[in-house]
Amino acid sequence: MSIANSTVPVTVLTGFLGSGKTTLLNRILSENHGKRIAVIENEFGEIGVDNDLVIGAEEEIFEMNNGCICCTVRGDLIRILGNLMKRRDKFDHIMIETTGMADPGPVAQTFFMDDELREAMSLDGVVTLVDAKHVMLHIEDSDEVKEQIAFADVILLNKVDLVSSADLDQLEARIHSMNSAAKIYRTRDAVVDMDKVLNLGGFDLDRALEVDPKFLEPEYPFEWSGLFELEAGDYRLVLKPGPDPAMNLNFRSASAASEAAMRDTVEKAVLVFSDDEVALQTGAVIEPGEQLSQIDLEGDELVYTLRVPAAGSYVLFTEHHPDEFEAFVTDAQGKRLDALFTREYKPDHEHDEEVTSVGISTPGDLDLEKFQGWLRDLLANQGPDIFRMKGVLSFRGAKERYVFQGVHMLFDGRMDRPWREGERANSLIFIGRNLDREALNAGFNACLT
Amino acid sequence: MLGRPKRDVTLIRQIKEWAYACLPVSSEATLSVMELECHEPGCPPLETVIAAMEEGKGTRQWKLHKPIPDVTRADLNELAAKEPSAGS
Numbered sequence: 001m002s003i004a005n006s007t008v009p010v011t012v013l014t015g016f017l018g019s020g021k022t023t024l025l026n027r028i029l030s031e032n033h034g035k036r037i038a039v040i041e042n043e044f045g046e047i048g049v050d051n052d053l054v055i056g057a058e059e060e061i062f063e064m065n066n067g068c069i070c071c072t073v074r075g076d077l078i079r080i081l082g083n084l085m086k087r088r089d090k091f092d093h094i095m096i097e098t099t100g101m102a103d104p105g106p107v108a109q110t111f112f113m114d115d116e117l118r119e120a121m122s123l124d125g126v127v128t129l130v131d132a133k134h135v136m137l138h139i140e141d142s143d144e145v146k147e148q149i150a151f152a153d154v155i156l157l158n159k160v161d162l163v164s165s166a167d168l169d170q171l172e173a174r175i176h177s178m179n180s181a182a183k184i185y186r187t188r189d190a191v192v193d194m195d196k197v198l199n200l201g202g203f204d205l206d207r208a209l210e211v212d213p214k215f216l217e218p219e220y221p222f223e224w225s226g227l228f229e230l231e232a233g234d235y236r237l238v239l240k241p242g243p244d245p246a247m248n249l250n251f252r253s254a255s256a257a258s259e260a261a262m263r264d265t266v267e268k269a270v271l272v273f274s275d276d277e278v279a280l281q282t283g284a285v286i287e288p289g290e291q292l293s294q295i296d297l298e299g300d301e302l303v304y305t306l307r308v309p310a311a312g313s314y315v316l317f318t319e320h321h322p323d324e325f326e327a328f329v330t331d332a333q334g335k336r337l338d339a340l341f342t343r344e345y346k347p348d349h350e351h352d353e354e355v356t357s358v359g360i361s362t363p364g365d366l367d368l369e370k371f372q373g374w375l376r377d378l379l380a381n382q383g384p385d386i387f388r389m390k391g392v393l394s395f396r397g398a399k400e401r402y403v404f405q406g407v408h409m410l411f412d413g414r415m416d417r418p419w420r421e422g423e424r425a426n427s428l429i430f431i432g433r434n435l436d437r438e439a440l441n442a443g444f445n446a447c448l449t
Numbered sequence: 450m451l452g453r454p455k456r457d458v459t460l461i462r463q464i465k466e467w468a469y470a471c472l473p474v475s476s477e478a479t480l481s482v483m484e485l486e487c488h489e490p491g492c493p494p495l496e497t498v499i500a501a502m503e504e505g506k507g508t509r510q511w512k513l514h515k516p517i518p519d520v521t522r523a524d525l526n527e528l529a530a531k532e533p534s535a536g537s
Contacts, residue, residue: 073481075481075500075502075507075508078481079479082479083479114481114483115456115458115461115482115517116458116461116481118455119458409486412455
């Protein structure tokens with residue numbers, strides 16, 4: 001069983017109205033890239049291209065099993081694609097444009113469910129266009145935005161000229177925390193090399209292997225940091241009682257008065273926050289360094305001294321947001337000092353219901369039967385919450401890599417090229433909601449022989 | 450190797466041919482034959498779903514509680530007596 005190279009690659013293009021889909025589509029259709037592309041679009045009539053193969057589709061969701069989103073496909077697409085394949089000689093690539101409100105799941109599932117389509121075409125990739133300015137307002141509260149990000153293989157962060165570079169960094173980190181396997185490109189007017197969006201090769205999962213493990217866990221033990229430029233001397237950290245009886249903090253020096261310098265201290269601060277804390281009462285002195293201070297927050301007047309040994313830049317990391325305690329820093333004379341730069345961090349507990357990625361990277365060989373059983377149970381129970389999964393696996397006794405990708409409960413895989421010397425390892429990634437990192441790792445590891 | 454087996458397309462084409470002949474669908478309808486893994490207790494592990502998509506009639510579907518290779522023309526004849534369910 002192999003996936004023939006003669007299958008027509010299909011790209012699903014998704015994104016909200018105004019994100020730049022039409023601009024990108026126009027570019028794809030007019031640029032001289034040597035490919036003939038058939039376009040199926042939801043928002044028919046918006047695009048003014050002279051092309052015989054632009055076809056309008058009406059979203060027709062079709063549940064094959066009552067209420068199970070994993071068995072939901074797009075009837076309109078099956079019909080259109082069936083007709084399109086009668087004109088197979090007219091195009092090399094199919095592009096399906098969906099509206100911002102359309103769920104990418106049923107679109108992608110259509111290519112895993114219908115065996116005749118599976119033989120003729122293959123999902124090359126899901127490309128999601130994001131309006132950088134718009135998405136910042138909606139990323140935390142819109143399920144549609146989250147799902148479009150979660151389903152993507154490529155994310156074009158468009159209209160970057162309307163957003164500051166600091167905001168873009170933050171946005172990109174947030175998107176990466178949700179879907180760490182997607183490639184993110186920053187674009188203006190949707191200008192991007194065509195080879196970044198076409199012919200991604202759904203099975204070329206090397207990019208899933210490139211995931212930086214640090215990015216897989218963007219959960220911080222603190223909620224806020226601020227960088228201050230301070231002369232040598234004593235400063236006061238003034239707080240009021242708040243929702244918590246105590247709070248951990250770390251005060252440390254930074255190399256320069258810049259956001260980048262503050263960012264450079266984050267990793268070390270994370271390490272400090274995993275140490276044992278030193279309990280301090282009001283009036284105590286806090287010096288910069290590797291100490292995790294736990295300041296008491298009970299009492300009316302809460303003042304701690306920040307002792308600065310030499311002029312320079314210093315960063316204060318706090319477990320809770322300072323606003324919760326009406327906290328501020330003053331100089332010795334009581335003059336209030338503002339931080340030059342601040343950053344808020346999403347604490348891990350707020351991510352429980354969130355869209356995240358869980359990557360598993362483990363050497364060793366898998367037992368096929370055990371793995372099948374584990375995956376079957378996992379998808380039966382959590383299929384609706386798992387949007388995408390991709391992996392390269394090493395099975396005991398197999399000379400080749402097994403590569404697979406899936407959408408919800410459906411997936412497709414095949415034996416790929418032989419393993420190279422010293423390369424054998426398992427690497428897979430789940431992107432979804434309510435993912436239990438520890439349980440996934442434990443379940444996977446139990447399948448190793 | 451993993452997951453739902455990929456079925457020989459000739460089997461699917463055969464079932465479609467029987468479906469056009471036996472079920473109340475016009476020759477204009479697009480048919481899709483898919484195999485589903487059913488996780489409901491007591492159900493056979495694989496069932497075959499035949500969906501007909503026709504302009505103006507929406508999607509109608511019929512189910513057979515057996516995998517694609519086991520489907521026969523007699524099954525389609527039996528299905529013809531049953532009401533399809535709406536797929537959407």
